Amino acid sequence: MSLFSYPAKFTTGSDGRVLVEFVDLPRVATDGKDAREAMEEAMDALGSDLSIRLSRREEIPTPSSAKRGQRLVPVPLWLAPKLALYLAMREQRINNSELARRLGLHERVIRRMLDPEHATKAEKIQAALAVLGKQMTVEVRDAA
Amino acid sequence: MCQLWPTREKGSHGRLYFADEFTTVKDRKKEIGRDLLAKMCADLKIDPHDL
Numbered sequence: 502m503s504l505f506s507y508p509a510k511f512t513t514g515s516d517g518r519v520l521v522e523f524v525d526l527p528r529v530a531t532d533g534k535d536a537r538e539a540m541e542e543a544m545d546a547l548g549s550d551l552s553i554r555l556s557r558r559e560e561i562p563t564p565s566s567a568k569r570g571q572r573l574v575p576v577p578l579w580l581a582p583k584l585a586l587y588l589a590m591r592e593q594r595i596n597n598s599e600l601a602r603r604l605g606l607h608e609r610v611i612r613r614m615l616d617p618e619h620a621t622k623a624e625k626i627q628a629a630l631a632v633l634g635k636q637m638t639v640e641v642r643d644a645a
Numbered sequence: 646m647c648q649l650w651p652t653r654e655k656g657s658h659g660r661l662y663f664a665d666e667f668t669t670v671k672d673r674k675k676e677i678g679r680d681l682l683a684k685m686c687a688d689l690k691i692d693p694h695d696l
């Protein structure tokens with residue numbers, strides 16, 4: 502099972518702003534004027550960094566479990582399904598052409614599914630994940 | 646060499662490369678605090694006083 506939320510440290514600085522640093526993504530940090538804005542910026546920063554990684558086919562670190570004092574930042578919904586598909590393909594060593602063949606689609610459709618800049622219906626990615634033996638579910642939990 | 650890698654459609658943060666290092670940058674229209682600036686400079690291995 503893959504969970505799409507990353508632990509981050511939220512610390513309030515001497516200027517009162519809240520700094521957010523991601524445990525598994527050491528070069529990703531952001532801040533906000535208060536905890537609410539810091540969480541909004543954290544989700545944005547996480548989505549931006551992961552979409553750059555996806556576009557550049559860079560390593561996507563596996564999220565660690567949150568330790569005491571850390572908060573989980575969810576991957577934005579516009580990106581999480583694409584990330585899930587990319588990771589499932591990588592895990593099974595399946596390339597775009599092979600997935601396209603299994604789905605009866607053109608390879609460029611798979612390329613668009615994996616493109617963070619292209620809006621893809623979640624149902625299409627769900628179908629692609631199903632071909633790979635994966636099921637996408639949604640979890641709603643109380644915010645910390 | 647310095648290079649900015651923005652996210653085009655969604656997500657207002659981007660990546661700033663400086664030599665072999667990189668850091669995450671917020672939307673340039675937004676405010677950033679002292680601690681975040683210090684963190685970004687540390688990522689890029691530059692002294693904030695040099696800015």
